[in-house]
Amino acid sequence: MKLNELADEAGVSLSTVSKVLNGRSDVAAATRSRVESILDRHGYQRRTGPVGRSTLVELVFPDLDTVWAMEIIRGVENVARENGLSVVVTESGTRHSPAPDWIAGVLRRRPVGVVLVFSDLAEESKVQLRSRAIPFVVVDPAGDPAPDVPSVGSANWSGGLQATRHLIELGHSRIAAITGPDDMMCSHARLDGFRSAMNTAGLPVDESLVAYGDFHVDGGRENARAMLSAPDRPTAIFAGSDLQALGVLDAARSLGIAVPAELSVVGYDDLQLAQWSSPALTTVHQPLTRMAEEAARIVISLAAAEPESTPRMDLATRLVVRDSTAPVGGAPV
Amino acid sequence: MKLNELADEAGVSLSTVSKVLNGRSDVAAATRSRVESILDRHGYQRRTGPVGRSTLVELVFPDLDTVWAMEIIRGVENVARENGLSVVVTESGTRHSPAPDWIAGVLRRRPVGVVLVFSDLAEESKVQLRSRAIPFVVVDPAGDPAPDVPSVGSANWSGGLQATRHLIELGHSRIAAITGPDDMMCSHARLDGFRSAMNTAGLPVDESLVAYGDFHVDGGRENARAMLSAPDRPTAIFAGSDLQALGVLDAARSLGIAVPAELSVVGYDDLQLAQWSSPALTTVHQPLTRMAEEAARIVISLAAAEPESTPRMDLATRLVVRDSTAPVGGAPV
Secondary structure: OOHHHHHHHHOOOHHHHHHHHOOOOOOOHHHHHHHHHHHHHOOOOOOOOOOOOOOEEEEEEOOOOOOOHHHHHHHHHHHHHHOOOEEEEEEOOOOOOOOHHHHHHHHHHOOOEEEEEOOOOOHHHHHHHHHOOOOEEEEOOOOOOOOOOOEEEEOHHHHHHHHHHHHHHOOOOOEEEEEOOOOOHHHHHHHHHHHHHHHHOOOOOOHHHEEEOOOOHHHHHHHHHHHHHOOOOOOEEEEOOHHHHHHHHHHHHHOOOOOOOOOEEEEEEOOHHHHOOOOOOEEEEOOHHHHHHHHHHHHHHHHHOOOOOOOEEEEOOEEEOOOOOOOOOOOOO | OOHHHHHHHHOOOHHHHHHHHOOOOOOOHHHHHHHHHHHHHOOOOOOOOOOOOOOEEEEEEOOOOOOOHHHHHHHHHHHHHHOOOEEEEEEOOOOOOOOHHHHHHHHHHOOOEEEEEOOOOOHHHHHHHHHOOOOEEEEOOOOOOOOOOOEEEEOHHHHHHHHHHHHHHOOOOOEEEEEOOOOOHHHHHHHHHHHHHHHHOOOOOOHHHEEEOOOOHHHHHHHHHHHHHOOOOOOEEEEOOHHHHHHHHHHHHHOOOOOOOOOEEEEEEOOHHHHOOOOOOEEEEOOHHHHHHHHHHHHHHHHHOOOOOOOEEEEOOEEEOOOOOOOOOOOOO
16 A cells, blocks of 8 residues: 555545654644554555664663663664664553653654563554564563564473472471462463472462562562571572572571571572572572563564564573572581 | 975975875875975965865863763763764774774865774874864863863862762762773872872871772772672772672672672762663762863864964863662661
8 A cells, every 4th residue: 555545545645654654743643643553553564665774672661770681772782783783761650551752752763663561552552562663571470471463482380390309308397388470370370380399399388478569679588587587487489580599598597597408598580690699599590581582573574574473482491500498407518 | 385485395295295285195205294284384374165065073081991882972962963063983903003094084084073982092193183174072081181182081080089978978988999091090080089089088098998900890800809808898899880880799799798788889970881880889979971062162263263272171070979879887768
């Protein structure tokens, strides 16, 4: 379909269609939305010549203030560089969905594609990106991507299972789990992995030793302090993030409980700081850099060709054993 | 000067001049260099109309794998967003100076300006950026910027002084200092601040308690282990970075020395992780995010007007007291 036919169908001028395509702000919202939906319905493909081709990949965080932002940036940057592209890093400023003015910027910059971290894209934004043939992929550590969006996640359930099996193999049976917020699917997946490992080993799960909290240090510290002050305290705690695990280490230190001699601790994420805590954390490696690399590869290949179906993948997690875990009642391994 | 006059002076075609200006690679190196130097000599200013104006700020790291990269990205992103600009993050891939192919990318992208972290720019790259009127500023935590380059640093000497004064005020006199590598000026500045605080208080500096090392955890751990295993061990250690301080905490824990009851520890940088260690670190706040914000502001204002002189500034450092320091021989404060 040619643009002038499209303009006729929308009942607007050719210059208005062009303004919409270029993300200009001087178009009435209703008009924009009518043109968008016609563009989308006809599967309009922006033509890009060698001169007009952008060399940017857009990476959008709801909030740059996350401990693992750097691991994601590094991954996208690795793949962009391999492909002669540069990475634009944007903080969208809202926790779950990019701010509306973000999309106007993307339409102006016309990147090869967009990698979104941990964000739900508004239906309107999806339509706008699709109508310009700007592909997007979600890097999704939370484990609950929308079904119609290409995404790269990781195996949360399996991570919970591995962490708990490791503790069981060390002889622990009174094992606590502190997981993430109740409204994030990854919290449930990791906890379900914990329960399956316990059940398979014939061990009961004491519900007083299961807690939900935010993924930060305080969440780990407060929950651990309560559990470790109770009469029949756990000999091991599986924490839902490395930050929570740091909180558990701090609670143990302030209560005079030695890690790992008297308490084993497993974290989750394997951020750089997991190597630097004292003792160094045994933790589940979430391959954030690899997830970001895969997302960048997908977005670049989507830019080159129309996909058959929505690409989705979960990368494997693996346990990294360091110094915060030991046999129950025993000395460090 | 018009471009055709410039082409005549260089003895090349107008299209060759245009290729050089646009960072194209199909120009012989000798030709490129001749055109560059004529552009530079005549102070050629690229004309940018409202249409051709880029909306990008380029942020270049020698290596994204530094713990404080995120704090810098956040600062540049804050200021870019205020100005309706986006940030391109590039890893130049060499430790001290951006790789040669990086400059070609910048010339193609034509950013409003370039913020370089901790890099020495090759003379040739300076000429290339200047001839296109692309301003650049160095964010320089190492404290040794080239004199002809706009830069934003921080007060390293004063940081060392404040950290040491705090320990002296707590009654410590046997104080060790572990600083950074011998070939970085910030290591010397912080150590000189330490010496001045000791001298001013009439305290001798025991040279067996002064060590140089890299800024990583291992550097802190090994030096602290040696110092703390000696007969007359220090009661306080000033570490040159938060990572070194984490290493000191680990050495103390493995030797059964309680922090802060038996050993006070001060770090440097005030990275996020300083709040998460156990105990939380007393440390010198290096305003990395503010340094990046200032650098971005300078680069944007340089893009708008020619400066009178080379802008240079050092931002203040300040001590943040947390839980890793206490009065000598006493309980936590």
